[in-house]
Amino acid sequence: MDSYVIKKDRVNRTVLKPGGGFFKQLIQYKYLLIMLIPVLAYYIIFSYLPMFGVVLAFKNYNYADGIFKSPWVGLKNFEFFFQSGSALLVTRNTFLYNIAFIFVNLILQLVVSIGISEIGNKYIKKVSQTFMLFPYFISWVVVSIFCYNLFSMDYGLVNTFRAMMGLGKVNIYAEAGAWKYILVMLNAWKGVGYGSIIYLAAITGIDTSYYEAAKIDGANAFQRIRHITIPSIVPSIITVVLLNLGSAFRGNFGMFYPLVGNNGLLFNATDVIDTFTYRALMNQNDFGMSSAVGLYQSLLCFIFIMLANGIVKKIDSDSSLF
C-alpha cells in the first residue's frame, strides 16, 4: 500500500489516493488497464467513431460521394419531421411511454425482488425466479402473435369470453385507449423478472446483522423492509432509473412495431418517434432524413439525462451517475 497517500478531496474529506507519477500508476494498474481495453475498444468502434456520422443529418447523401463529400443541405432533412404536425405528439408519446415503463417496472421489480428475498424456501424461491424471467426471452414478434390470439375479434380469447358472458364483441384493434394499458402491461410482464435481478443482488449484499439487530429490537417484516431493505438499495434504484432515463426519447421499435404495426386507428395513442420515422421513410430509404431524427432523439436524451443527473446530484451527490 506504499503507493497510496492520504489526501483531502474537494469537500475536505480524508481519502486514500494513489500516489506516484502517471507512469508509475500505469505500471501499477497494468492488469486493470488491460482488462479495460476490450470495453474501450467496443465503445470507440461502436459509439465514438460512428458519431461522426451525425453529419449525415445535414447532408444529401449519395453513395458515390460518401459520407463526408456528399453535399450539405442545412436543416432540410429535419423539415419532414416537424412539417408533419406529428412531431409533438410522437415525442410526447415516446417520453410518456418510457416514463410509464420505467416507473411501473420499478415498482413491480421492487415488489418482486423484495418478495423473493423474503421467501424462506429455497426451492420455491428458485422456481418463482425462473418463471419471472421466462417472458424476457420471448421475442416481441411472438408476443404480438399471443396478443392477436387474445384480442382477435373472431377467435380471440377475450372476445370469446365476452360472448359467453353475453356481452357484445369488441374490436380491440380499433380501441386506441385500451392500448396504452396493454402496452404498459406487456412491457412490465416482459421486463419485471429480468429487472428484479439487479435489486435482488443488491438485497443479497445487505449485511444480515442489520436484520438480526432489528429482529431483536422487535421489528416486524414490514418494518424491516421499510427501514433496512429499501434505504439500502436506494443507490441501486437511482442508478438504474438514471440509466433508463438516458433513453427516455427512444421508442422501443422492436416492441411497438410488431404489436401495433400499420394499424392507423391506434396511432394517436401508440405512435412513437421510431415507428413514425419508419413509416414516413420506409419508401424513401433516405439516410439523411433518418439520421436527422436520430440526432433529434440523441439531443433530447442528452438534455434530459443531464437535467436528471443534475437534480440527483443536487439532492444526493453520491448517487449521481457523473
Next chain:
Amino acid sequence: MSVMKRFISTMLLGVLCIFVLVGCGDGSNIEKNGNITQLKMILIGDTPSRYEEIYGKLNEMLREDIGAEVSVEYIPYSAKTDKYPLLFSSNENFDIVFTGNWLDYNSNASKNSFYELTEDFIAENAPKTYETVPKSAWKQATVNGKIYMIPNTALEYEDYIYIVRGDFRKKLGLDELKTAEDFEAYLTGLAQKYPEITPITDLNAIAYIWSTNADENYRENFGGYRNGIMYAWDDNTGTPIYNNMTDRYERYIYKVRDFVDKGVIPADLVSNKSVANMFENGVAGTYVANLETAVNKYKTWSKAHPEWELELCDFSGDKPMKANSYINNGLSINRNSKNPEKAMQFIELLRNDERYFNLTWYGVEGEDWEDKGDGVIHAIPDEKGDYFDLGCNWGWKNQSMLKVRDDELPFKLDTMEKWVTNTYENPAANFVADDSNVKNELAALSSATTQYAQPLQYGMIEKSEIPAALQEMRSQVTKAGIEKILSDFDKQIKEFLAE
C-alpha cells in the same frame, strides 16, 4: 502460474479483438487467377438446390467464351429491404446485381450505385443486346439522363389471377366463377355457411375488382403505385390525380366495409400476421397472385390437395391490360466493378445465347427438358416430381428466347393470349418521378396515409362514420402536401412525354 494464465488469457482476448477488427475489413473477392476473371453476381431469393451443378456447367462455357467465371450470392427475399440497400452503401465488391423498380432501381441509380452504361459501352460489349432491346426499354432504364440497367424484355402482366376452392363452390351450389358478381356470391356464401373459413384476405384484389376495374373511365395502365403513393393521370387532361381523392376510392371504402359487415373480411385483418399461409393451410377461400405464380401454386396445391378441387379464375373481363414495365426486372453493373466489360459480355451471353439461356431457364437438355421443336419443350421432373427452377433468372428474361412447355395449362396460355391481344400502350405508363424536391411532403404523406387511410382501407370504420373519416383523411393528406407533390410530378410527366 496464475500470472502466466492471466497473461495468456489477456493475450487471447487481444487476438480475438484483432480478429474481430480484421473481419470488418475489405475482403476482396475479385482476384485474377491465371487469365480467368472472377465475376460476382448478386441475385434475389434462396440459393437453388442445383446451384453448383448449373453454374459449374455455365462456368465451363464461360471460361472458353470470354475467359471468366461467375459466382452468385443470393440475398433472401426477406432481406431485400435491409441487406440489399447495404450492398451499395457498404461498397461491397461485386460485379453484377439484380435490380428492378420493385428494388428501388431509380433511387439507387440516383445515388450513384451503378456503373453507367453508355451507348458505346453497350454496343461494343453487348452488340446483340444493343440491337434487340427496344428503345423504349432503354428509355425506361434512364435515370437523370444515364442508363444503369440492362432491362429484361419479356411480356409480363401484373394482373391478378384467383385460385378458389372448387369443393366449396359446388357445396354452395354455384356455377363456375366467371364474373365479379359470381365471385361475390362465392365470398358471401362462404362467410355465411362456413364461418371457420376466411373467404379472402387480399384487399388489393378487392380494390382491383370492385373499384378500378369496375370504373369505366379508369384505365389501369394510367398510374399505379409509385414513389410510395398511388396516383393516376386523367385521361383527357393528362394531369395527375391522387387515388385517395377519387370517387373510385370512396366506392372501394364502402365495398370493403360492406364485406367486413358480411364477414367476408375479418375486422382485424390489419393485425393478422399469418395471412400468407392461410390458403395453403385450408382456412382461406381465395388465393390471389399474378398469372405466373398463381399457375405454379395451382399445380403444386392441386397435387397436394386434390380434394380441394382448385380452380383458376380471371375476373379482368375485357379491360385493356397494361404490360409490366421493362425495368421491373433487370441486371445492373456495380459502380465499383473492376471488370465492367466482362460483366457486360456475360450479360450478353445470358440474354442472347441459347446455351446460356436454356441452361439457366430450363436446365440441362436431355435431363430436365427435351426439345420438341417450334419453341416447345417437354419438361422432365426429377425423382421427387419437381421441375427445374433456378429462381431469379428474370433479370435476363428475353421473350424471343422463351419456350412453351408442352403440358402448359390451357388457362395460362388462353389468358396470356387474351391479354397480349388487348394490351394498352401508354407513353407515360413507366414514368417514375424524381422525388428529390418533395421528399418532406412524401414522408409526411406516407405517415398520414398509414394513419388515416389504412383504417378506411381495411374496413375498420363503421359505415355511418365513413364520411367523417374520409374527410379527415383527405384534409390530412392535403396538409401533408399532396398538391405540391402532384404539381411537381405533373411538371416532370410533361417533360417526360415531351422528350
